[in-house]
Every structure is written in C-alpha cells, then in structure tokens.
Amino acid sequence: MRLLFGSCFTLLIAAALGLGATWLTLTRGVAFGGLTIGAWKAWPKSGSADIDPYARAMVARTGELPTGMGDGVAFYARTDDGGNVFDGRCTFSISGMTPTARYWTVTLYTPEGRLVANTINRHGFTSEEIVRDNDGRFTITVAPLARPGNWLPTGGIEQFVLVWRLYDTAIGVATRTTKEGPMPAIERKGC
Amino acid sequence: MVRGLLWILAAVLLGGIVHLSTVLAMPQAAKQDAYSRLAPLTPVNTMVPLALTKAGAEIMPFMDPAFATAVCRYDLSGGPLKLIAPVSQAYTSVTFYTRRSVAFYAINDRAAGRRTIELDLMTAAQHAQVPEDEEITAADRLIIESPTTMGLIVLRALAPESGLMPMARQALATAKCQIQSQ
Numbered sequence: 001m002r003l004l005f006g007s008c009f010t011l012l013i014a015a016a017l018g019l020g021a022t023w024l025t026l027t028r029g030v031a032f033g034g035l036t037i038g039a040w041k042a043w044p045k046s047g048s049a050d051i052d053p054y055a056r057a058m059v060a061r062t063g064e065l066p067t068g069m070g071d072g073v074a075f076y077a078r079t080d081d082g083g084n085v086f087d088g089r090c091t092f093s094i095s096g097m098t099p100t101a102r103y104w105t106v107t108l109y110t111p112e113g114r115l116v117a118n119t120i121n122r123h124g125f126t127s128e129e130i131v132r133d134n135d136g137r138f139t140i141t142v143a144p145l146a147r148p149g150n151w152l153p154t155g156g157i158e159q160f161v162l163v164w165r166l167y168d169t170a171i172g173v174a175t176r177t178t179k180e181g182p183m184p185a186i187e188r189k190g191c
Numbered sequence: 192m193v194r195g196l197l198w199i200l201a202a203v204l205l206g207g208i209v210h211l212s213t214v215l216a217m218p219q220a221a222k223q224d225a226y227s228r229l230a231p232l233t234p235v236n237t238m239v240p241l242a243l244t245k246a247g248a249e250i251m252p253f254m255d256p257a258f259a260t261a262v263c264r265y266d267l268s269g270g271p272l273k274l275i276a277p278v279s280q281a282y283t284s285v286t287f288y289t290r291r292s293v294a295f296y297a298i299n300d301r302a303a304g305r306r307t308i309e310l311d312l313m314t315a316a317q318h319a320q321v322p323e324d325e326e327i328t329a330a331d332r333l334i335i336e337s338p339t340t341m342g343l344i345v346l347r348a349l350a351p352e353s354g355l356m357p358m359a360r361q362a363l364a365t366a367k368c369q370i371q372s373q
Contacts, residue, residue, distance in 0.1 A: 006198045013202035018209020025214070047286075049295045049338070057217035059292045060224045064253045065345060068286035068297025074253075102301070103282050103349055105257045113252025115244065121353075123246070123256045128351035165255060167282055167349070168299050 026058050035175055037183040040075035040164060044172045047071070064113060072101070072167035078111075080186040086161065088116075088144060088154035090191040094162075095139040099181040101169035103127050108142065108152055109161045116155040125150060141189075162186075218291040225251050225292050226264070226343060233264040236272065238346070238368045240360060255347075259359035263344040263368035267337060270370050271313035278306055279348040279362030281355070287312065287335060288343040296335050303333075310335055311371075312344070344368060 033045045033052065046055040047069040059066055067074045079085050080092055098104055107124035108116060115123045125140065131150055132138045141147040144156040154160055164183065171181050218224070228250055233239045242248065244256040254260070265272050276285060278300040285308055286297040300308065311334045313321075318336050346366055348359040 006194075010198050010202040010205065013199070014205030014209055017203065017206025018213065021206070021210040022213040022217075026217070047294045047297065049293060051293055053214055056291065056293065057214045060218040060221035062252050063221075063223045063225050063228050064251050065225045065286070065288055065292055065343070066294050068284070068294040070297035070302065071284040071286055071299060071347070103351065105255055105349075107255060107257075109253060113254075114249055115246040115256060117246035126257045126349070126351050129353075163253060163255075167284070168301060 022057075025054055026061055035171075035181075037075070037181050039077045039079050039081050039186050040183045041077070042073050042075040042171075044069060044073050044175075047073070062113065067165060069172060072165055072169060073171050075164040075166075075183060077162045077164070077186060080188045082188065084188045086142075086159060087191065088157035088160050091141065091143040091147075091189040092186055093139055093141055093189050094184045094186050096137060096184040097182050098127075098164070098184060099166060099169060099171045101127075101166035101171070103167045104165060105167075106140065106152075106162060106164045108154065109163060110157060111159050111161055113161075116153070116157055116160070118153040118155050120153065122151070122153055124152065140184075225288070226290055226341075229262055229264055229343065233262050235264055235266050236269075236368060236370050238263045238344075238363075238366045240363050243356070257351075257353075258347045258349055259356060259363050260348075261346040261363040261366055263346070265312065265337075265342055265344060265368065267312065267314050267317065267340050267370075270372055271311055271317050272368055273371050274308070274310045274312060274344060274366075274368045276308040276346050276366040277362055278303070278308060279359050281351045281359070282349040283308070283362065284347050285310070286345045286347070287337065288345065289337070289339040290341045291339075292343075293338075295338055309333065312337055314340060 035042045046066045104127045105124055130138045140150040140152055142152045144154050175181055238261050240261040244254045284299040286294050288294050315336050346363055348362050350356040350359040
C-alpha cells in the first residue's frame with residue numbers, strides 16, 4: 001500500500017515537474033549561447049545547424065524560421081535599458097548607433113510575433129528609411145500616438161517586442177564585447 | 192523520513208527525464224511549425240512568392256515586413272535540386288532549412304558574388320554520386336548538402352523603402368527551383 005502510494009506520488013510529481021519545466025523554458029524563451037548588448041539579446045547559433053535543443057523546440061512550437069547565420073543576426077528586446085517591460089501605452093525612445101551592417105531593419109511585434117495594425121502601415125524602419133541628424137545618429141519614438149520624426153506606432157497594445165535585424169554583418173558567434181556592437185539605447189519617456 | 196526523501200529524489204530525477212524528452216520530442220510533435228504552415232501554400236519543388244507580410248495575415252511569426260519572400264518546399268527523393276535566383280538591387284539572401292526548421296545554410300548576394308545565385312542542393316548520398324572530375328570542372332558550381340530529404344529554401348529580397356517593394360517582388364518572381372533528372 002505504501003509502495004503504491006509512494007510510486008503514484010512520485011510519478012505525479014515527476015510529470016508535473018517535467019512538463020512544467022518544459023512549458024516554462026519554451027514560453028519564456030530559454031536558449032543558450034546568447035549575446036546580450038544592453039537590452040538587446042541575440043542567439044546567432046540559432047541560425048545554424050548548431051542550434052541548441054531548447055531553441056529548436058521553441059522554433060518548432062512557434063512556427064517561426066530563425067534568421068540564418070550567413071544572412072544576418074536578429075536582436076530581440078522586451079524591456080528598456082532600465083528593465084521596464086515594453087508597454088504599448090507608454091512612450092519609449094530608441095537612439096544612438098548600430099553595429100556595422102550592410103542593411104538593418106527594426107520591427108515592432110506583439111509578444112507572439114504578429115504585426116500591429118495601424119493607420120499609417122508602419123511596422124518598423126529600415127536603415128535607408130530612417131531620418132538621421134547631422135552626425136548620423138537617429139532617434140525612434142515608439143509611442144501610441146503620432147510623434148514628429150521617426151514614429152513607430154504601438155497601437156496601444158499591452159506588451160510589445162522589438163526586433164533589430166542586421167543583414168550582412170560581422171556581428172555573430174564570435175562577438176563578445178559591447179564595443180564591437182554598439183546597439184541603440186532604449187529609454188522610457190513616460191506613460 | 193529517509194524513505195520519503197528517496198521518493199522525492201526519484202520524482203525529481205524522473206521529472207528531469209520527462210523534461211528533457213519532451214523538449215527533444217517537440218520538433219517532431221509540433222503541428223504548427225513553419226513547414227506545416229507553408230505546406231498548403233506551396234507545391235513541392237516549385238518556387239512560390241509569398242503574399243506580403245501584413246498585420247493580421249502573417250504566415251509565420253516574426254517575419255520581417257521589409258522583405259519580399261519566396262519559398263521552395265523541396266523533396267530531394269527524385270534527385271538533386273537546382274536553384275536559380277536573380278539578385279535584387281538592394282539585398283537578397285537564400286536560407287536553407289530542414290524539415291524541422293533548422294537553418295543549416297545561408298548565403299547572401301555579396302557572398303554569392305554574381306548577379307544570380309546558382310546552387311545545387313542534394314543529399315549526402317546524391318553528392319557522393321557526383322563524378323569527381325565533374326565537380327572540379329564546375330569549380331564555380333556551388334553544391335549544398337541537405338541533412339534531410341525534405342525542407343525549405345527561403346529566398347528573401349529587401350525593399351529598402353516601402354515604395355521599392357514591387358522591385359523586390361519582381362526580382363523574386365523569376366527565381367526557380369527544379370529537380371534535375373539524372
């Protein structure tokens with residue numbers, strides 16, 4: 001009787017622990033070998049045959065196709081530099097410089113990776129579209145309501161994700177320091 | 192007391208096994224992976240331009256809306272595949288994915304170094320059958336080995352400004368992928 005109770009208890013706990021850990025890691029996006037620059041995180045290895053099992057499982061679950069290593073690298077940000085989660089009802093400013101790349105794009109998504117509908121059909125900017133100041137720097141204002149300059153509308157959604165993709169770049173697995181890859185700073189300006 | 196601890200230890204160990212095996216099984220079990228999403232839209236071994244990435248009509252999550260995309264869903268069981276892709280004015284890349292969405296090879300227009308990207312995709316077994324002298328004479332023939340018989344070739348052309356999207360789509364329209372009968 002004790003044995004039966006014990007093994008049932010063990011199996012239940014094991015199933016709960018195992019499935020819970022899988023669910024947590026796949027929904028929170030745990031992947032190894034990440035490259036962090038400020039609030040930006042990239043997993044260059046996920047775009048190669050060396051992709052780790054967690055990233056493989058995540059990609060299969062979400063249905064996305066990772067950016068290939070010979071193509072470019074994608075940096076994801078879910079918070080500003082101070083750790084404030086991106087809220088579409090607040091205003092954030094992104095400014096500074098980017099690592100060297102032939103082209104880059106920045107895109108705003110829902111946490112599930114969908115685009116946010118808006119009246120001006122603006123989901124992001126490319127390196128060619130962005131308006132820069134005299135010394136080549138730029139500022140993007142991510143806000144629910146129209147702003148002058150580079151305005152990226154949030155549609156007022158509860159939470160959003162920014163993805164910065166560098167195409168044809170030297171940034172990748174071998175990148176270690178922030179000096180090699182100065183990513184733009186993100187700052188919350190108010191809600 | 193000791194017995195209770197042993198049960199808990201067994202539970203944790205077993206839980207670890209459950210966790211690892213579910214993570215490893217996920218790619219096989221996933222019903223909504225990229226290949227499954229593209230299968231109804233793309234006939235096999237044909238280059239198909241995808242509709243523009245628009246809010247509410249995304250085929251896959253986290254697609255870059257600045258790009259025009261074309262997909263060739265391949266099956267190499269009938270022989271090696273030839274890919275011919277003209278390069279657009281801005282930036283073009285080709286990424287090869289396995290059936291389970293692993294990006295095993297990617298190349299961009301500059302690395303390809305010509306006005307058209309030309310590649311031969313084959314399995315390791317098919318590569319072994321290519322006569323050696325042929326491979327040498329065709330030095331500029333780029334051969335890619337696919338680890339799986341089925342997979343996806345994704346061709347992406349950048350529209351540096353939204354007004355240039357028709358140009359990017361035009362460049363992809365003439366891209367081809369076809370089985371080469373032996």
